[in-house]
Each structure stands twice: as C-alpha cells, then as structure tokens.
Amino acid sequence: MNRLIFRLLTILLLSSICTNILANDSKPALIPYPTSVEWTEGSYSLSNKTRIILTDRSLEEEIKFIKEVILQESGLSLPITSKNKEQSIITILTGGETDSYSLIVNPKNITIEASTKRSILLATQTLRQLIVHKDGEIIIPSVIINDKPEWEWRGMHLDVSRHFYDKNEVMRFLDLIARYKFNKFHWHLTDDQGWRVEIKKYPELTEVSAWREYNKHDLTLLRMAEKEHNTNYLLPEKRLREVNGTKQYGGYYTQEEIQEVVNYATSLGIDVLPEIDMPGHMSGAIASYPELSCFNSTGWGKVFSSPLCPGKDKTLDFCKDILREIFDLFPFEYIHLGADEVEKINWEKCPHCQERIIQEGLANEKELQSWFVKEMENFFIENDRKMVAWDEVTEGSISKTTTMMWWRPWARTALPIAFENGNKVILAPNSTNYFDFKQHANTLQDLYEANLIPSYVDSTKTDLILGVQANIWCEYIPSMEQVEYMAFPRILAFSETAWRKEERKEWNDFYQRMINHFPSLDKLGVNYRPLDLPGVFGVNAFVDNTEIVWNHPLKGIELRYTTDGTIPNNQSSLYTKPIEIDTTTHFMIRMFRPNGSAADIINTIYKKEKYRIGVYPEVSSPGLRCDWHEGIFNRVAEIEQSPIKETYKVEGITIPQGVNGKRGLIYTGYINIPKDEIYTFSLGSDDGSVLYINGETIIDNDGPHSPITIEGQVALAKGFHPIKLAYFDMNNGGFVKLQVFDCKGNEIEAQYITRP
Numbered sequence: 140m141n142r143l144i145f146r147l148l149t150i151l152l153l154s155s156i157c158t159n160i161l162a163n164d165s166k167p168a169l170i171p172y173p174t175s176v177e178w179t180e181g182s183y184s185l186s187n188k189t190r191i192i193l194t195d196r197s198l199e200e201e202i203k204f205i206k207e208v209i210l211q212e213s214g215l216s217l218p219i220t221s222k223n224k225e226q227s228i229i230t231i232l233t234g235g236e237t238d239s240y241s242l243i244v245n246p247k248n249i250t251i252e253a254s255t256k257r258s259i260l261l262a263t264q265t266l267r268q269l270i271v272h273k274d275g276e277i278i279i280p281s282v283i284i285n286d287k288p289e290w291e292w293r294g295m296h297l298d299v300s301r302h303f304y305d306k307n308e309v310m311r312f313l314d315l316i317a318r319y320k321f322n323k324f325h326w327h328l329t330d331d332q333g334w335r336v337e338i339k340k341y342p343e344l345t346e347v348s349a350w351r352e353y354n355k356h357d358l359t360l361l362r363m364a365e366k367e368h369n370t371n372y373l374l375p376e377k378r379l380r381e382v383n384g385t386k387q388y389g390g391y392y393t394q395e396e397i398q399e400v401v402n403y404a405t406s407l408g409i410d411v412l413p414e415i416d417m418p419g420h421m422s423g424a425i426a427s428y429p430e431l432s433c434f435n436s437t438g439w440g441k442v443f444s445s446p447l448c449p450g451k452d453k454t455l456d457f458c459k460d461i462l463r464e465i466f467d468l469f470p471f472e473y474i475h476l477g478a479d480e481v482e483k484i485n486w487e488k489c490p491h492c493q494e495r496i497i498q499e500g501l502a503n504e505k506e507l508q509s510w511f512v513k514e515m516e517n518f519f520i521e522n523d524r525k526m527v528a529w530d531e532v533t534e535g536s537i538s539k540t541t542t543m544m545w546w547r548p549w550a551r552t553a554l555p556i557a558f559e560n561g562n563k564v565i566l567a568p569n570s571t572n573y574f575d576f577k578q579h580a581n582t583l584q585d586l587y588e589a590n591l592i593p594s595y596v597d598s599t600k601t602d603l604i605l606g607v608q609a610n611i612w613c614e615y616i617p618s619m620e621q622v623e624y625m626a627f628p629r630i631l632a633f634s635e636t637a638w639r640k641e642e643r644k645e646w647n648d649f650y651q652r653m654i655n656h657f658p659s660l661d662k663l664g665v666n667y668r669p670l671d672l673p674g675v676f677g678v679n680a681f682v683d684n685t686e687i688v689w690n691h692p693l694k695g696i697e698l699r700y701t702t703d704g705t706i707p708n709n710q711s712s713l714y715t716k717p718i719e720i721d722t723t724t725h726f727m728i729r730m731f732r733p734n735g736s737a738a739d740i741i742n743t744i745y746k747k748e749k750y751r752i753g754v755y756p757e758v759s760s761p762g763l764r765c766d767w768h769e770g771i772f773n774r775v776a777e778i779e780q781s782p783i784k785e786t787y788k789v790e791g792i793t794i795p796q797g798v799n800g801k802r803g804l805i806y807t808g809y810i811n812i813p814k815d816e817i818y819t820f821s822l823g824s825d826d827g828s829v830l831y832i833n834g835e836t837i838i839d840n841d842g843p844h845s846p847i848t849i850e851g852q853v854a855l856a857k858g859f860h861p862i863k864l865a866y867f868d869m870n871n872g873g874f875v876k877l878q879v880f881d882c883k884g885n886e887i888e889a890q891y892i893t894r895p
C-alpha cells in the first residue's frame with residue numbers, strides 16, 4: 140500500500156481505537172516488538188494478592204524495579220516476599236545470551252527468566268507494556284515471550300552544551316528511553332556554546348565557560364517563540380544569572396549530580412557515554428583558558444570554531460587532566476573524544492603546531508589531528524578505557540582500537556576504511572538518525588524503514604558494527620519540552636531498528652502499535668509531536684466546492700483553526716464536523732494534545748481551481764531533459780546562474796549517472812495527464828527542490844536541508860502540461876524523488892515527453 144492511501148485510510152481505521160496500549164487485535168501493543176510472542180489462553184489478574192518473589196538477595200534492586208514499574212502502571216504497591224507462592228511474580232536468573240529474557244504469563248503467575256540482571260530490567264519494561272486496565276480490572280494477557288536484542292549498542296544522544304537541561308530533566312529523558320529499551324546514553328557535555336561538567340582542577344570551566352550572553356541562535360529562538368506562539372522555544376528563565384549587571388544564560392552539573400545521573404542510568408540498565416569533544420568544538424573551554432588555542436583566542440575559522448592547539452604540551456596536559464576526572468566520574472568502559480569538524484586553518488599558521496608536525500614527522504595538519512587523537516587514545520588505554528570518536532578519525536590515520544561513530548552518510552570512505560582496519564563501528568547517519576532535523580509527514584516511516592548499513596560496504600565485515608544510535612543536537616532546542624517534541628514518537632520508531640536487525644517492512648503494523656502508545660505518552664506528559672493530519676497538504680485543490688474532513692489519527696487531539704491568518708489559540712474555532720467551502724480559503728490549524736498543550740500549526744490553503752488546460756506538442760520524444768549545473772547552491776534560484784556542465788535525457792526524475800555531488804539539476808518537459816482530475820504531487824529531496832507545473836510553483840521544498848517530503852495538489856485537465864523541477868545537493872549525499880497520485884490516492888506512473 141502506498142503512503143498516501145495509507146494515510147487516507149488511517150482516517151477511517153482509527154476511529155475504533157481504545158485507550159489502553161492495545162493493538163487492534165486487542166492485545167497489548169509491544170514496542171520494540173519482541174523476537175517471539177505467543178499469546179495463550181486467559182490472563183493474569185493483577186491485584187493486591189499478587190506477591191513479588193525475591194529468593195536471590197543479589198536481585199534486590201531488580202525486584203524493587205519490578206515493584207516500582209507495577210506501582211506506576213497499576214497503582215498497586217505489591218509486597219515483596221521470599222516464599223514462592225501462587226499468584227506471584229517470579230524472577231529466575233538463567234545465564235545465557237546477553238540481554239535475553241523470557242516472560243511467561245499465565246492465569247496463575249508471571250515468570251521472568253533472565254540471562255542477566257540487566258535483562259530483568261528489559262523484561263520488566265515489556266511487562267509494563269502488557270498491563271491493561273479493563274472493566275475495572277488490571278490484567279496481563281497470558282503470553283510466552285522470548286526476546287533478545289540483536290544490537291549490543293542501542294544508543295540515544297543528547298547535546299546539553301547548546302542548551303542546558305538539568306539533572307532531573309536528564310533523568311526523565313533516561314526513564315523515557317529505557318521504556319523503549321535503549322541501553323546507551325551519549326551525553327554531549329561540552330562544545331563551543333557551553334561547558335557543562337564540573338572539573339575540579341579547572342573551576343573556570345563551569346564558573347565561566349558554562350555561561351554566555353545570548354548568542355545568535357538564542358535570539359533566533361526568541362523570535363521563533365514569538366512568531367509561532369510556541370513557548371517551547373523560550374529560553375528558560377531558570378537558566379539565567381546576572382553578573383555585574385549582565386544577564387548570562389547557562390548551567391552545569393556538579394560532579395555529585397553527574398554521579399546521581401550515572402547511578403540512575405545504571406538502575407535503568409543504561410550505560411552513560413560522556414563526550415568531551417576535542418580538539419575542535421572547544422571554544423567553550425578556550426573562553427576560560429585562551430592559552431590552549433594557537434593564538435590565545437576563541438573565534439571561528441572558515442566553517443568551524445578555532446580548535447585547541449595540539450602543538451602546545453600544556454594543551455595535552457589540560458586534556459588529560461580533564462579526562463582523568465571524567466574517567467573517575469563515568470564507569471562505562473567507553474568514553475567519546477569527539478574529534479569531529481576540526482578547523483585546521485590556525486594549525487597551518489601556528490609555529491607550535493608546525494613544530495609538532497616536524498618533530499613527529501607528520502605529513503600535514505590532518506595527520507596532526509590523527510596524532511592528537513592517538514595521544515589521547517593512548518591515555519584512554521593506560522586508564523583501561525576504550526575510545527569512541529566521530530567518523531572524521533578515518534581522515535589521516537586511525538588506530539586499530541578506536542570505535543568509530545559514523546554520522547556523515549556522504550563520507551563514503553569512512554565505513555570501508557574502518558571495516559578494513561578492523562575498527563568497531565556505531566551507525567548514526569544524520570540523514571535519518573538526527574532527531575534535531577526538521578520533521579515532515581514521512582519522517583517516521585523513512586526512519587522506521589531506513590537500512591542503516593549502506594549497500595556499498597562489504598557485507599562480510601558488518602559483524603564489526605556494535606549497534607546504532609540516534610542523536611539530538613540542540614542549537615535550536617532550548618527546552619526539554621522541545622527535546623521531547625523532536626524525539627517522540629521518533630524514539631518509538633527507532634527502538635525497533637535498535638532492537639532487531641531485519642529490514643523493516645511492517646510499517647502498517649508498527650503504525651498501529653505506535654498509535655496505541657500515545658495514551659501512555661499522554662499520561663507521562665510527554666510533549667510529543669502529534670502525527671500529521673492525513674490528507675492535508677500545503678495546497679489542497681478543489682473545483683466548484685468541497686467539504687473538508689479532518690480526522691486526526693490520535694484520539695483526544697483537538698483541532699482549532701482560523702481563516703484570517705492569525706495563529707490559532709485555545710479559544711479559536713474547534714473543528715467538530717466537516718467544513719463546506721466554495722472559495723479559496725487559507726486555514727491555520729493548530730493541534731492541541733489531550734492535556735491542552737498546543738502543538739503543531741498547519742498552514743494550508745484550500746484553493747479553488749479550474750482545470751488547467753493541457754497542450755499537445757506536435758513534435759516530441761519520450762522523457763525529460765535534465766541539465767546539470769555543477770556547483771554548490773543554497774536555493775534553487777541560484778542553479779541556473781551557473782553554466783550547464785552536461786545535458787541528459789532521463790525517463791523520469793532520476794539523477795543521471797556521472798553527475799557528482801555538487802549538483803544543481805533542472806528537469807524540463809511535459810507530464811502526460813490521463814484525465815481531468817485533482818492530482819497530488821509528492822516531492823522529497825535532500826537538499827532543496829521546487830516543482831513547477833504550467834509555470835506555477837506547486838511544491839516549494841527549497842533550501843539546504845536533510846530529507847524532507849512535501850505534498851501539493853493541482854487540478855489538471857487531460858493533456859500534456861509543462862513541468863519543471865529544480866533540485867540541488869550541497870555535496871553531502873542527497874536524493875530527489877517525485878511521486879504523482881490520482882484523487883483516490885493511487886500512485887500513477889508519470890509519463891513525460893520533451894520537445895526537441
């Protein structure tokens with residue numbers, strides 16, 4: 140089933156959903172879905188007769204966790220006893236494959252057989268999802284679940300440098316990700332915009348570098364908060380301090396707070412991977428200790444901030460001092476060194492760096508970076524730690540022992556180099572796994588179905604992949620509410636990728652299960668992104684008149700709207716029944732979650748149209764003309780300002796062989812429209828694209844961006860219609876895809892012709 144039909148059908152299907160976490164076959168909806176689930180007869184009735192059995196004292200913490208989860212989900216505070224009884228929850232440690240567990244529920248009792256202590260926690264998260272409130276009873280349907288994760292590393296990342304979230308907010312985030320069985324928390328603690336971890340030896344890092352006056356991003360956010368009436372973009376007042384009459388914004392964790400978070404993570408089965416990003420992304424620290432840079436100053440090079448100076452011994456000492464305290468704070472065997480996006484302009488000019496290059500017999504500044512990383516890695520190894528670094532470590536030379544975190548899909552040599560060298564790898568390609576990237580109608584499905592292992596890598600080497608991770612960079616995310624908005628429900632979709640390796644084709648099945656998880660997100664007050672409103676595009680076409688029907692897939696989402704261009708608030712018209720219109724109308728629709736919190740604004744036009752008349756060119760040949768303008772563009776309007784490098788004939792919207800990443804492509808010709816009808820065009824691209832039909836802009840998906848798909852409608856009469864599609868990629872691994880649907884939502888295979 141194609142996406143458009145699916146989205147239209149969900150309108151009809153979802154009206155019968157109940158509020159517990161039930162799938163549509165009335166069994167609880169499990170996410171991530173276990174390896175094997177066999178529903179059996181009857182159910183266990185959870186009541187205050189139920190006992191939680193503790194026979195093995197070493198499992199005390201895990202048994203308390205079971206008690207806590209049952210309390211959260213049922214309100215029942217169950218006694219823990221040491222005597223095995225009927226009506227009980229029994230936990231047995233069996234050994235066996237890491238993280239594997241069985242969960243057996245029958246009308247008499249519930250048994251968890253777990254390989255390790257951690258897998259008791261995993262089983263308990265599954266048990267949580269099985270608890271159903273039905274007709275005043277609390278039941279757990281009988282089931283036999285055998286489960287184990289296929290990825291060892293199931294990571295979620297959070298950048299707390301760009302904006303600070305306090306320990307309680309971080310612990311809530313950990314609780315949420317643990318529910319979906321993530322087991323690694325990558326804590327990006329330092330960057331140009333703020334240093335967030337107390338280092339006893341260098342107190343200025345938190346006294347000074349954890350604070351800033353509002354920067355460019357902050358001011359943009361304040362404007363966005365006002366323009367979009369969105370309080371999630373406000374910079375929390377509680378993060379302000381005043382120093383000598385100047386307002387400063389920031390915050391940091393004391394070492395005690397770090398330990399508290401690490402302990403909490405451990406209690407949830409999560410390892411904390413701290414990142415101290417170096418030698419770039421360091422201007423936060425350099426603001427306090429300018430002598431650590433090449434020329435005693437912070438500042439920016441061409442693209443990135445000026446880095447540390449690896450030519451100075453005192454820089455190396457500083458980094459090791461910091462790492463020493465980090466090693467003491469974080470028990471996890473892995474620590475992240477960053478090593479991404481290092482601007483090397485200063486190094487080229489710096490006498491210390493140049494001297495280091497000569498002394499160490501290095502060929503260039505890239506090798507200087509590798510040398511620095513290896514110095515640090517040696518220090519890791521001396522301290523029994525393993526180093527993780529971003530995929531830039533494959534530029535220059537990489538040691539055998541580094542674990543590489545792959546984030547740049549366009550860095551096509553990174554994975555082959557790492558695999559050839561025998562390095563372990565964690566996959567976090569930004570194309571799908573950066574949850575700070577803007578969301579659109581297909582974000583979730585794209586994420587759910589993404590195959591994270593590129594087809595060009597040697598499939599015999601993939602056992603070097605430790606696992607997968609999603610990242611949230613927070614330049615434009617000043618509040619935990621906005622973190623949740625960006626992360627949910629993406630975390631649910633990604634949890635299945637993190638749990639199971641097989642290709643995910645069961646999107647519809649997942650979609651149903653996901654829908655049934657929203658009531659629990661509501662209960663937790665998660666500020667999730669409500670799903671898109673099906674069948675509503677930027678431009679919706681109609682002829683004569685139309686009846687507008689909006690059906691949100693989530694129960695309890697209110698739709699309020701205006702037609703005068705003002706942003707809807709909780710007093711605006713409430714959508715309760717179909718709206719009839721016979722003139723072009725501009726709607727602003729705002730979704731409100733069941734707790735009343737305002738969410739997305741949908742800006743949409745219902746446009747009254749006449750069928751555009753088709754033409755019949757006399758001389759033509761099949762296909763489209765495609766002109767390649769080589770260059771780096773920011774908007775499609777810039778493409779035609781650079782000369783044509785090559786012209787191709789293509790059957791449809793495909794990228795011709797031979798075109799490289801620096802591409803602006805202009806497709807022109809005619810589209811054959813089979814009958815008078817309203818057509819829906821869906822244009823996805825990375826980076827920007829714009830679709831014109833009959834000279835009119837139908838879809839504007841312009842600007843540098845990650846994959847975004849936008850749909851638009853137009854009324855077209857039978858015949859040929861001039862079509863133009865402009866697309867560019869900024870040399871970072873993009874695509875363009877155009878789909879055409881008839882008024883029933885069926886995809887049609889577009890036929891094109893070109894005039895000579």
Ligand code: ACM
Nearest residue numbers: 479480529546612
């Ligand atoms: C990164 O996104 N710079 C790792």
Ligand code: ZN
Nearest residue numbers: 433448489492
């Ligand atoms: Zn230097």
